[in-house]
Amino acid sequence: MLQRQQMMDFFVDDYVGIQKRRVGHKVFADKVKFNYGYRCAITGISSKDFLVASHIIPWAQRKDTRLDPSNGICLSVLLDKAFDKGYITISVDYKVVISNFCETTIKIILEQYENKMIYYPKDCAPNKDFLKWHNSFVFKH
Template identity: 50%
Template sequence: MFESLLEGFNNPSLRFFIFDSKNDHLIYGDKDFDEYHWDQARYNKPRIGDFFLYRRPQKASEVKGQFYIYGLGKIKSIQNINNVDDATQKKRDKHVIAHVEQGIRFKDPILQSDLEDFEWTFKKRGNTWEHFFQQYGMNEINQTDFIALLKMGLENQLDALDMSSVEEDIDYRVEDKRANVKIRGKDQRDFSLQVKLNYQYRCAISGITSKEFLIASHIIPWAVDWDNRKNPFNGICLSSLLDKAFDKGYITIDQQYRVVISNKAKEDKALFMYLKQYEGKKLEVPKQYLPKQDFLEWHRNRFINN
């Protein structure tokens, strides 16, 4: 599948970019994988048919101290905006909207820390990231770097190539009639990304940061609550083993966000000794989307109180 995607990059006239999101141009109403706005008086290189990667810069990133690259887009069309505000007419005469197609959100973003040893060819980075990306937030890169980054982003994500668009809303409900393999995969992928970003790509209990071992755990399982299948308040980022322990009721979380070990865990001595080290430990919870107490109470009642 990736090879077929690469065929679209063979045109020698194509240009490749990294576009920053949630920057100053947010005031014009950007929407990821749908529209991207900029001022041609300040930057006029992108053209119809060009490809770009989305980057969340450090100052807007949910992951403290790190930018991340999180998706692919293609410029479908570029539309000039007619300004109706006389006070700003001169300032925005060159303002345009790029309509985006072939949007693909990566299952897991490429974190800044993942790129420390990346060999850029479009320019030399040096020992720091300072001044590597221009401040305006639109950077032209070459095809070599673009394809290498895309391969990193799409690693272990063949199903992402079926996504023609990415919808963003606050509807967390997913009905069973939609929960076939393809649709459930997309909904779970959106949920997983949001939860992992909330927790800075760190297990809330163990502190593990290796992305391969991190799971976005539902507090109330997918099969139980349609209305909160995509709700980030219903998620905790855990390592794969702790995710399984939480899902099966070997551990739960009290009202103070501290780990509680169930009697069930004592049935396996080695497992109990591993979990014991976290007994009473307080979760490293995010500033937003704190696990909802009603959901945690449901989990305790299911595994501990009954």
Template identity: 30%
Template sequence: MKVRLHQRFFREAVLASYGSCCCVCSNPVPQLLTAGHIIPWAEREDLRANPRNGLCLCSLHHDAFDYGLWTLEDSYEIRLSPKLVAYLPNETLESNFIHYSRAKIRMPDKFWPEAEFLAFHRTNLFLG
């Protein structure tokens, strides 16, 4: 029960911070939004409910982030993995990823992503 409470708090805090829109593409459809962990859930128990370890993402951008196909710079700019770019030219990738390359994410009202967590993602998960 405690885990569910933490998950619920994390999701609600992250989505509210980002105005219930994907921080990459601004998708507002609630059924397609997730609260993604920057440092994975299994990696650090102490960060599981920390909203600064979260991003509000649509399902597509969440999966791609978890697979290391894109990451964030400390400036909050989106950097794409060469593994993703290798599939170009492709209309779907161009509209859903290339269009946002080097753009800054939509920033939250509070609970900005922690630089240390972003650095972990770049170093350990990003396929750079």
């Protein structure tokens, strides 16, 4: 998987056995977390137990972007969930945008990050087309 990623081949098909597995996801996660210096791109949290390599375009949506590190952002578990559920997004100028559809208690926590510029990764910045996709199809407007 690492060799395919290095050759810019990011396609991964579904493999079905006893249960469906995300083959190659660990390679993707390791690359994304390393790319962000093992810290959340929004909060700066650096405790590895609380970090997730979040897909901008979800794994199930496109097989050709599954391993692409520019389709990933290192986030803390709370912000990963908010990102996956569309309560936050990242604009094409790499700023955090908060949805107006957040529950009040969650919005209070998230609003401190509104308009905050994400920490820029060492390599493989988030793909702006992928961010546009997330904003159009995942983010709650």
